[in-house]
Amino acid sequence: MSDFTPLRSVLYMPSSNERALEKAKSIACDGLILDLEDAVAPDAKASAREAAAAAAASGEYGRRTVTIRVNGIGTEWHDDDIVAASQAGPAAIVVPKVDSAEAVRGLVAAMEKAGAPDHTRLWAMVETPVAILDALAIARSSERLGAFVIGTNDLVKELYAEHVPGRAPILPSLHTALLAGRAAGIAVIDGVYNDVKDTDGFLAECEQGRQMGFDGKTLIHPGQVEGANAAFAPSERAVADAEGLIAAFEAGKGAGVVTHDGKMVEALHVESARRTLAIHDAIRALGTD
Template identity: 50%
Template sequence: MNPRTRPYRSVLYIPSSKPRALDKARNLPVDAIIFDLEDAVSPDEKENARDTLSGALKEGGYGARIKIVRLNGLDSPWGQADAEAAAKMGCDAILLPKVSSPGDLDALAKITGDMPLWAMMETPRGILNAAAIAAHPLLQGMVMGTNDLAKELQVRFRPDRLPLMAGLGQCLLAAKAEGVIIVDGVYNAFKDAEGLQSECIQGRDMGFDGKTLIHPAQVEVANVAFAPSEDEIDLARRQIAAFDEAAAGGQGVAVVDGKIVENLHVVTAREILAKADAIATVSA
């Protein structure tokens, strides 16, 4: 499935130390799961969490959901063993926290081989090196770590996230330039559906492929926000039909709803329809 159309609307963090949460995730309507060995696991549970996760992935049952394992940093006491174990777990990708340069991914790849890699973008140095990180040959996706980034930048919280916009935008440009997936950071107030919806819409309008989530209650909001709407699907179909009709008559442009439709609009329209089809396939 084309990564530009394969849905990553909802990317849910699951603590790998919690068997019940690992089991529940098998039936949640999420597009991807980040099985967390890092922040969601206390130091005294790190080794047990690794074994628990390995057993859950071996058991399977996660269907079409993309399975991503987030390690502890390689400079931590657990990172090396996490990487060695994750490479054998049957996951789809490995997520490295606090990536500051392509060299961090090189160090991980020495352990995990040709496994697809994802990078947490959550430090000022990492943001400054976003273009080089996105260009790494094994990188498949980027995850915005907005909590850590806000801490490092010493910003104040604002609903419009203005203090984070420079970092978010730089990572978006890097990801889009290299054609890798990029998902937005978490929304901490998991009971605030209205605030989550607003931030999801903002992220979708900016170009993010989806949003990382911290609670199953957030899944539906993200799935709706990052999916093509019925109006978008209808417009896409009409744009394609009008352009095809114009092309058959020797014209290079068409008009839909009083607006010019060129080939670039048709490319976007076809991607919208392909994404809608992919969501239907994954949901089934």
């Protein structure tokens, strides 16, 4: 897990806002989604596309994972967005409403035709009922697919559900997307929390997402970054426990039963502990730029 990339906090930034793009260089988020879709008015799409491509190609965002969200398949801006984003070479191109494995393969073909470098991955937004039902096929459809980004607002809308604390109406969908992502070995990033003034609710949802197994959370405001970073990072206690567990296991090799803090230790526990330490080390290596 030496190449683990933290994605605790992935912040949407409107590419039509020059000040926002500049501010993003100093925000301590793990990832950025330079948005060409929802956050950009139709008459600003072309200029936002140019600005996002320039920002992604600039190399001025330090260790942050910089991605570009294009407009959806079938919109009048999509094809030009894919070409510009591919040529800019961000860490990933984020595409809304990806509903099938066939759509992924078409997107990958378009990216490669436009000259996307090998490091530029595709991040598929999973936000419709059909995408949830076909999540495993989508997740396994291409080696260039690097992540699922859950679009919880659209998912709630499409299900005729409601936004409620605890997210009971969409928990089966979230679990399905996580199962598919883990089966395919890709990252899975939780959806946004809409009320930027409700800190307690936001932190509770971050904690829920971490417990479920998400890699991190998409955010709509810089004020949410600190909370997401803390929630999706291993605690000091978790790190110490992982170190102790691994040490006990290695010291007890050859023994019939190995225990740590009174609990039986098996290889699967060691694997989880090593993942915890890999995440901790990767976060520590990020620095504070």
